[in-house]
């Protein structure tokens with residue numbers, strides 16, 4: 258795609274559902290796009306820019322990044338900055354762009370975890386890499402057991418007050434840490450907008466209290482890895498494709514594909530087929546049936562996968578029989 262060739266689809270806002278994020282004024286698309294994988298320096302611009310533009314054309318207004326996304330770390334932000342410059346910059350006010358700091362980003366004591374020093378420096382670096390004046394959401398990517406939570410939340414609040422971020426968010430905080438963070442941010446006058454947590458049919462820890470806490474506190478939940486990195490799709494039903502995440506053996510491994518898991522995936526796939534859906538569509542529809550889930554934060558390595566995932570919005574409601582059958586498979 259050449260610079261300035263892109264014009265967004267006229268009908269982009271007719272296709273997507275937008276959900277209010279907790280008790281904030283902000284609405285997020287029910288499906289958001291994450292750039293953890295597939296947007297790094299090892300990936301092809303033609304492919305990932307096509308995915309990003311297809312997403313925006315489909316009403317996906319929310320793009321999620323972090324300082325360390327790549328590989329190499331930082332390259333997803335650089336590449337997203339290029340897509341912004343080439344195509345999406347006229348639409349900046351229609352977009353919610355997030356980034357995070359919390360995992361190892363640079364050497365020495367100030368490039369990791371949750372100090373004010375690290376968060377502030379990292380956000381400045383992220384803005385430079387993306388060529389943005391501000392991000393919409395700035396997250397503490399993980400709780401830091403050795404930094405007072407007041408310091409980490411104070412840095413988020415100040416980033417908002419400085420206009421470098423519009424909202425503060427937290428990720429990977431447990432229920433107790435979340436309550437503490439929410440209280441401090443509220444007292445600081447920069448309420449916590451959103452919690453980004455791992456949630457899928459195969460990873461249900463948020464149901465043990467966090468979802469209730471977030472609802473009570475008026476904080477949204479965005480579910481990351483909603484397809485369990487591709488396990489909850491048809492990707493591995495007939496072996497491990499050479500270009501798949503499991504074949505790369507970094508964040509997902511061939512050894513994760515145990516016979517028991519593959520049997521579960523096949524049984525879930527059969528239920529999806531009976532509903533006229535792919536497994537990926539059903540896995541996302543299953544999360545979105547709970548209105549406390551503001552958005553499902555998917556990844557995609559191709560435009561075809563993105564299109565498939567978007568169809569989750571058009572799926573039929575679940576019958577109680579289907580829900581029971583899914584629970585029985587997941588408990589096996």
Ligand code: NDP
Pocket residue numbers: 290291292293294295321322398428429453454480481482483484485486487488490491492500501502503537538554555556557558559561562563565566
């Ligand atoms: P998913 O669970 O959606 O997995 C995405 C992967 O699944 C794709 O890269 C692709 O893998 C495969 N896939 C996607 N759609 C389909 C489909 N329709 N059919 C077949 N295969 C499909 O999410 P991710 O694990 O990628 O995480 C999504 C986002 O969540 C990240 O980009 C990031 O923004 C956020 N995140 C946040 C974390 C945090 O700590 N806050 C941690 C992890 C993620 P393949 O490459 O094999 O084609």
